[in-house]
Amino acid sequence: MKPLGTNNSQAVTDVTWRRLFGALTKDGQALNLQIRRMIVHAIETGMLSKNTRLPSTRQLASLLGIARNTVTTAYQSLIDEGFLVSRERSGIFVAAGGNGRIKARHQADAVDDWSSRFAIKPSGLRQICKPRNWLDYAYPFLFGQYDPALFPTNNWREAVRAASSVKEIQGWAGDMIDDDDPDLVEQLQVQVLPRRGIFAGKGEIIVTIGSQQALSMLVQLLVGPTTAVGIEDPGYPDVRNMVSLATRNIVGLTLDRHGVLPDDDFVSRDVTFLTVSHQCPTTAVMPLDRRQQLLQIASRENVVIVEDDYEADLSIESDGDIPSLKSLDAEGRVIYVGSFSKVLAPGLRVGYIVAPPPVISELRVLRRLMLRHPPTNNQRALANFIALGHYRQHLGRTGAVMLERANLIADRLPDLVPSCRIIRGQGATSFWIEGPPGFDGRQLMDLARQSGVLVEAGDIFFADPLAGRRYLRLGFGSIATHRIEAGLFRLAKLIEKSVERSGTGLRDHGRQPGCHPAILV
Structure with a gap:
């Protein structure tokens, strides 16, 4: 990692500063906090060395397209904390170097086979796996996550x-x-x-x-x-x-x-x-x-x-x-x-x-x-x-939204996927879907993900994965209400195509469209 500057006279270009602050986002943490974190990180990793001159508050504000007061606040906090120093008529400088460049540490491993030392091996167990970046998907029908818009x-x-x-x-x-x-x-x-x-x-x-x-x-x-x-x-x-x-x-x-x-x-x-x-x-x-x-x-x-x-x-x-x-x-x-x-x-x-x-x-x-x-x-x-009463208020607000979502899905989904059984116990925040014989829920989950729709394959819930192959779980706590209908249409097309390819259909279930029977007998 090459330092940006080593003495007062070394010029650091605008391009370099843009690179240093390239991760700045106006949708995240307060801008002055982001600037402080980025400067501290650059100092501690050796990217900004001692005596490197920073842009003036006016220059950096113009470069980043933000208010000058935001930069001034960030600089002053770092001066107070000893990371930067203000020199009269000269500008703002890095006060001292950090811990230097962070390098990967390599050492010989004295244990040839760590797996033989493990008393248990949790990694060998089947586990629920959900995308860490689920918020980036347009239609996250995931259970157990939350809708940021509902957080109080x-x-x-x-x-x-x-x-x-x-x-x-x-x-x-x-x-x-x-x-x-x-x-x-x-x-x-x-x-x-x-x-x-x-x-x-x-x-x-x-x-x-x-x-x-x-x-x-x-x-x-x-x-x-x-x-x-x-x-x-x-x-x-x-x-x-x-x-x-x-x-x-x-x-x-x-x-x-x-x-x-x-x-x-x-x-x-x-x-x-x-x-x-x-x-x-x-x-x-x-x-x-x-x-x-x-x-x-x-x-x-x-x-x-x-x-x-x-x-x-x-x-x-x-x-x-x-x-x-x-x-x-x-x-x-x-x-x-x-x-x-x-x-x-x-x-x-x-x-x-x-x-x-x-x-x-x-x-x-x-x-x-x-x-x-x-x-x-x-x-x-x-x-x-x-x-303070916030919890009770939050339950009322969230409950009303969840009920609206549940009713919307219960109204639309049976007609969209007539080949499936759709189950939801009263008060639940997810639906349990059973496809006809030959339906593969995990394959459908993978296809849906490619189309921006996240659902959960049901096989993970069964001791025998084959016994749960036909099932899906569809949650609605994490998806905005206005996205549900479009997401259901996209999911339904994939499900019905999968059913057609497997050569099965409604007659295999012996049910009538629109019914909501329990799946277990």
């Missing part, structure tokens, strides 16, 4: 500012060891959990880094090499993978149109992992009588149930709300997992577990060994967001 930016900023006073910082900046932010725990108890019929007492809640960490810790705590575990099939792939790393004593639980059946496979298990409110991925909503039956049998056979209520607060059709399994549990055998990822943003990474105090106590020690505790600044900001 101003209200979140207010909550963050409220958590950023000197007094608040003193409250959360210290090492909490294995504890959680008491404000967030209180808001969970008062405003969040009661919506699901859950009233948690002292010592019954632990905060996690999303539901993912919650499930991982529960697997570590509850599942040993000989533990008999039941998981849904189809079900959440990450739970299947977590459990498979801990034990081989796994049974895929039988599903019907109402979710898990309390059959012989269920009663033979020590622990089961269930998604009863919106079964993943079929979206089936387990009715109240099935939930009660499940709990009665679990009590008789001493089965522990982990309830993953991953999108509880986004139950967008309130008339069909059914109490969570945890709220019906009188014995404390249901461990409840919740998250804010689906309703706010996945990047927030805040989840929680509700369980009897002995379970929470062990989880606290386990979490401490992993990472001590989740970032308390995020916990406090979220607590403020809920306490």
Whole structure:
């Protein structure tokens, strides 16, 4: 990397400065912050050496097509921080060199075969893969992502500012060891959990880094090499993978149109992992009588149930709300997992577990060994967001938008793809699509991606990929409402072409156009 300048007299051309600030964008972070970051990076990597003269504020503003005050603010901040120095009648200069050029480090590897040293090999497991740049696609029908237009930016900023006073910082900046932010725990108890019929007492809640960490810790705590575990099939792939790393004593639980059946496979298990409110991925909503039956049998056979209520607060059709399994549990055998990822943003990474105090106590020690505790600044900001009433307001606004999208898809899609079964449990934020025999969901997913449409192949949710070959999951939390119809038309053309090529059609399903039957029998 060649430095841009080494002394006062060395001229640096406009072309070079344009290259240095080439990544500047008016759609991203504040311009003065971007300029500061780019200059600091250039100094630290040796691209800008000591005593290199920077353009005047007027010159750089003109070169970049931005306000002069923006450049002045950036320069002054870097002067205050010691990266730049202002010399009277001479200009602005780099004050000191950074760490020098960053070079790739190469060294001999003393271990010939690292794979032989791995106790486990997670990379060998089948996992959900979504494009990292999904926002760049015109029609992202993805589940689990979020629509940036729905994020409550101003209200979140207010909550963050409220958590950023000197007094608040003193409250959360210290090492909490294995504890959680008491404000967030209180808001969970008062405003969040009661919506699901859950009233948690002292010592019954632990905060996690999303539901993912919650499930991982529960697997570590509850599942040993000989533990008999039941998981849904189809079900959440990450739970299947977590459990498979801990034990081989796994049974895929039988599903019907109402979710898990309390059959012989269920009663033979020590622990089961269930998604009863919106079964993943079929979206089936387990009715109240099935939930009660499940709990009665679990009590008789001493089965522990982990309830993953991953999108509880986004139950967008309130008339069909059914109490969570945890709220019906009188014995404390249901461990409840919740998250804010689906309703706010996945990047927030805040989840929680509700369980009897002995379970929470062990989880606290386990979490401490992993990472001590989740970032308390995020916990406090979220607590403020809920306490100020923003969370309830956001749920109302988001729910209305999601319901509009759900109705639009339910109205259009059956007529566009008459060869498929289309399923959505009440309140769910995705549709489960079953193609006719011979349909290949993964092939369709790849073709759709080339056309700017993102959907998820269903085979990843099945223990046997061939059993899920005919399925697709279509989410609508991440796609703007005005893009849905055009995206559906594009997707439908690809699906029907695929069906024609496979030589199958509506008659293979034995259904009538416009029907929305459950897929499992």
